[in-house]
Amino acid sequence: MRDFPSCFGENGVQVADSSSKTAQNLVTCVYQSRLCGRSCVITITWSKNLMGQGLSVGIDDSTSQCLCKVDIKPWLFSKRKGSKGLDVDSSKVDIFWDLSSAKFGSGPEPLEGFYLAIVFDHAMVLLLGDLSKEAYRRTNANPPPLNAVFIAKREHIFGKRIYCTKAQFCDNGQVHDVAIECEMVGLKEPCLSIRIDKKMVMQVKRLMWKFRGNQTILVDGLPVEVFWDVYNWLFNATVGNAVFMFKTCVSAEKLWGSHTSDPSVLPWACSQIFKETQLQSLCFSLILYVWKND
Template structure:
């Protein structure tokens, strides 16, 4: 999810980018689609993309959205190449990453990397979720951030939903929400646990509203209450047990 500022109305507008492997089967391409009755052209080039420890490329790429003869959004470091290809004026403002959603699959351990700070100088963080749901003992779950134990939830049958605030290794105050109800009580096929990692300015706890619904992230509403003083980035993780 990127955040764009509308210069005429002086406010920010969110833009959701949903990338699937089938859409970007070629390293360079163009795809046209319709949004709110307007045509949107998506240009991309990953031929020179370089990767570090993040799942997304770190350099050597661009993705550009063009609509109504103007550039809406360009991400990546090859902005000049994108301008030459689209032949449109550059976007009036820089985009800022405000949220990210991903699905990971596993049996007992789920692993991801993210950057809670965001920005160009972001510090990557390693998150590991480990579970013990079978056996004679009560179900438990552990969450570590950068190799440091952050949360241990015992009696998971009773604490399958909750949230805690922790401090990670780079000094960021991080609120972690979880809902693992389906891990424990869903019997038909694979089941998903929902985790939200949200940096905070302080230690005041917020509540997580699931609107009485839970699913795999398609069309579901999982709202995290926020205020203007809190950092805007949050990482949404669906941990799918297989």
């Protein structure tokens, strides 16, 4: 299953199949901005493997056509600071990065001490990281007329019984601690729990019968629709990954429609909604692929 729309070919980005447990330490963030006077989607993928950290930047237009793409290969001692110029519609897009002092947690996404900047026509299209002064000084760019909007994120997380990550549920929203807990060993009826900042916000009992479903929770006063699919945890140990999606959008029911009643389509539906979120910026989506460590 290809779970993200991708650009293929020499300038394309291929996304690994979610059923493969190897090389899945990826975090993909999607931002909506403007380039060449039109709406565009900027996809930032952070990766981590035995060779070190890696970074990929892709820019698509509103029709999902790949405008440009660059891979910054995994590094151990090099390429932690640099720049790259790309041609887009007879114009130039410059990408600058400095991760020489970046601090990382267990995942591939840097936590602090870094910047990643995308500049077009002397304007800062996208700026990530806490070293904004350094980024503006190096790029000599002007602030953008409109800031890029964070619209979607996909992440792979790992654990044995409790799976933890940090997440924002809207653009520029508060960062929350998210913990997914599923106890199955020695229990007749496995139970699924989700905590936000250590507070229980959702619990699913009789999980053998409710291995797929959806429920609405409140975070920061906003309704967040939670979809889950833990079928593989319960019935397909060779794959072992569950899928969770948190969606801050009142129109989520419209997008899902009757799919929630068909347990076979939930993984596809997550991918389809992620695609629609990229193209239409309807709301914010967080998709978590949750893997059980052996």
